[in-house]
Amino acid sequence: MHISNGIIDGPVAAIFAALALAALTACVLRGRRDLDDRLAPMAGLVAAFIFAVQMLNFPIFTAGVSGHLLGGALAAMLVGPWVGALCVAVVLVVQALIFGDGGVAMLGLNITNMALLGTAAAYALIALLLRVLPRTRAGLAVTAFVAATLSVVVASQGFVLEYWLGGTTDLGNNLGGLAGTMAGVHLLIGIGEGLITATTVLTVAKVRPDLVYALRSLRAPAAPAVPVAGGAR
Amino acid sequence: MGAGHGHVLYRESDSPVHRLPPEVKIVAMVVFTLAVVATPREAFWAFGAYAVLVAAVAALARVGPRWLLSRALIELPFVLFAVALPFLGSGDRVEVLGLRLSEDGLHGAWNILAKGTLGVLASLLLAATTTTRDLIVGLDRLHCPQVLTQIATFMLRYLDVLVGEARRMRVARISRGDDPRFLWQLRGFAAGIGALFLRAFERGERVYLAMLSRGYTGRMPAVWQGEGAASAGQWLVAATVPVLAASIAATAVVLS
Numbered sequence: 001m002h003i004s005n006g007i008i009d010g011p012v013a014a015i016f017a018a019l020a021l022a023a024l025t026a027c028v029l030r031g032r033r034d035l036d037d038r039l040a041p042m043a044g045l046v047a048a049f050i051f052a053v054q055m056l057n058f059p060i061f062t063a064g065v066s067g068h069l070l071g072g073a074l075a076a077m078l079v080g081p082w083v084g085a086l087c088v089a090v091v092l093v094v095q096a097l098i099f100g101d102g103g104v105a106m107l108g109l110n111i112t113n114m115a116l117l118g119t120a121a122a123y124a125l126i127a128l129l130l131r132v133l134p135r136t137r138a139g140l141a142v143t144a145f146v147a148a149t150l151s152v153v154v155a156s157q158g159f160v161l162e163y164w165l166g167g168t169t170d171l172g173n174n175l176g177g178l179a180g181t182m183a184g185v186h187l188l189i190g191i192g193e194g195l196i197t198a199t200t201v202l203t204v205a206k207v208r209p210d211l212v213y214a215l216r217s218l219r220a221p222a223a224p225a226v227p228v229a230g231g232a233r
Numbered sequence: 234m235g236a237g238h239g240h241v242l243y244r245e246s247d248s249p250v251h252r253l254p255p256e257v258k259i260v261a262m263v264v265f266t267l268a269v270v271a272t273p274r275e276a277f278w279a280f281g282a283y284a285v286l287v288a289a290v291a292a293l294a295r296v297g298p299r300w301l302l303s304r305a306l307i308e309l310p311f312v313l314f315a316v317a318l319p320f321l322g323s324g325d326r327v328e329v330l331g332l333r334l335s336e337d338g339l340h341g342a343w344n345i346l347a348k349g350t351l352g353v354l355a356s357l358l359l360a361a362t363t364t365t366r367d368l369i370v371g372l373d374r375l376h377c378p379q380v381l382t383q384i385a386t387f388m389l390r391y392l393d394v395l396v397g398e399a400r401r402m403r404v405a406r407i408s409r410g411d412d413p414r415f416l417w418q419l420r421g422f423a424a425g426i427g428a429l430f431l432r433a434f435e436r437g438e439r440v441y442l443a444m445l446s447r448g449y450t451g452r453m454p455a456v457w458q459g460e461g462a463a464s465a466g467q468w469l470v471a472a473t474v475p476v477l478a479a480s481i482a483a484t485a486v487v488l489s
Contacts, residue, residue, distance in 0.1 A: 005270050006348030013270070028378045035380060041441035044387020045434050048395050051388060083384075090384045097259065098242060098360035098368065100305070100353035104263055105270040196426060203427025204434075211434070 002095070003110055003159065005103030012166025017108025023116050024089055031082040034213075042211060043079050047087040050075065053196070054091065054101075069193045070155055072118030073126070073148035077201050080213040081123035088115035113158035122151035126214050137202060140215075144201040145194035152190035156182040242304065242360035250294035250362045254463035255371025257471040262359045264475035268482040269351045274344040276485035280351065283481065286474055287354045296361045305353050365389045370453055374462060383451050391437045398433045 035043065050071030071091075075084030089111050095101040102110045125147040133139035160179040205212050250258070265286075272279045291301055363371070369389070373382045402425055463471075 004345065004349040005266065005352040006274075006345045010271055028380050031380050035383075037441075037445070040383065041387060041391075041438045042434065043384050044441075045391045045395070045430070045437050047384050047388035048391035049430060049433075051392060052395055083380075086380060087384055087388075090381055090388060093381075094368075094385060094388070096356065097262070098356055098363070098365070100356035100360075103270070103349065103352045104266040104356065105352070199427045200430045203431055207431055208434075 002092075002102030003106040003113075003162075005105050007167070008106060008109055008162050009166040010105075012162060013106055013109055015108075016112050016162065020089075020108040020111040020116065024086070024111070027082045027085045027089075031080075031086050034080050034083050038211065039079055039083060039213070043083050043087050046071070046075050046078055046084070047090050049200075050088060051091045051094070054095070069189065069196065070114050070118050070152050071193075072114060072155065073122035073144065073151045073193070074197045074200060076119050076123040076126060076147070076151075077144060077197065077214045078204065078212060081119055083213075084123070085115045085119040088119060109159075109162050113155045113162075117158045118151045118155035121154040122147040123214075125150060130214060137206075140205055141198045141202055143214075144198040148194040148197035149187070149190035152186045152193055153183055156186035242357065243364050244294075244296060244300070244361040246295050246362075248293060248295045248362070250290060250358075253362075253467055253471055254374075254461060255363050255367040256374040257371075257463045257467055258359055258363055259368070259371050259375065261471045261475045262355050265355050265478045266352050268475065268478035269348055269355075272348075272482045272485045273489040274340055274347070276489055279481050279485040280347045283351050283478060286477060287351065287358070290358055290474060291354075294358060294362050296358065300361075301354060301357055304357050305350065366453070373452060379451055386453065387437070387441070390440065391433065394437050394440065395429070395433045398436065399429055402429060402432070 050069075053069040053071060055068075070088070072084065072088055075087045078084075079087060092102060092107065092110050092115060096104050096107050096110070126143055129143040129146060130139075133142060157179065160175070160182055163178065164175055201212065205215065209215055265283075269280075269283055272283075288298075291298065359368075366389075369382050369385050372385065373379070406425075
């Protein structure tokens, strides 16, 4: 999914960079409120986990981008949409700066696809499915699986949109093929991602349900009294 | 997963580039990459000039070409794609259109190859001369919001926790009679991924609470102590590379 330098032209990259910056600013403002003593280490671990799983890369030859697990749904589930988007964005920034994974000039595009689109789609699905499905372990597993699978496909279509707007090589009528290839490959990747997300979320929900952000709103309002020390802002 | 270490790419040395403050290097690297991307793809000479700049910085940083080029293989998938692009373009139905697309594809391949490689080399040079801790200090000094630097700090700290925990679980499996070959190892790993996450979290939570009890307020001491921040002279020295790159890009745009 990482777009490298030179695949999308400059103006489109700049527009998406501005878009990503505005959205991330909103996430920072909202995320600050969420980030307490329990969420801060969790956000770090989620980011580390995503960083590790994104190392598994599958090249997609017809698209010039590589496919891999994204982690947006896991982040949205465990730390919420705002901090979750920030986690994925941090992973992308560090990868671009020191690993050369995804071009620095394309960072806005990559953040839009994976951190913003992926996490937003995942959280919308999670919020919907948790209300519709029964509140059982199976319901939670299905929610995590579906949200993860579809969020990966949505993120991959973000790339297709960007390529349509500003791809440096005109693929002509192949754009539909590009969209199909991306959707197909990422559906497969999404199933893998869905399994990993569901397993992880289920384990965490079983042992430490207080750590699952998405389940917070569903519980009784009597929140456990955890002292919040200063500094975790 | 072992490749997740932030320190893997760092090359311990005491070169002039290593001594530059991290924020200066980050800005220089980003501006350089933007200049490269803004260059029209037909200006072949400009990319040669950028390569000379990269080679000069690499020599100053005492990073050998062999190390640099072998690490640059990370972009191999993109290179393969670039080779395929002209064929993909010409694979279209109309002959005339196919010819035109093929030329476009060749240019596109060159575009991705040149800009991608230069970008990867620039970020490798940054990684080789900057520790991950310094990278975060640099981002903080560049007024990156504290939420982000905090997440980044824990991410890099917990990568080691995660890798260490995975190794311990693997040793535990083997010592209980498991025989991890490739696929079987994958299966065991998949089954244990939830446990791995939880164990790493609880260890990481202890690390975090220990840091809090020792006065951690969300920023690294090196930042609020204000030591080692870039001086005007260092900014000027480091500005040479991006300024040169920007003028090359400007010349290329004007000439094209």
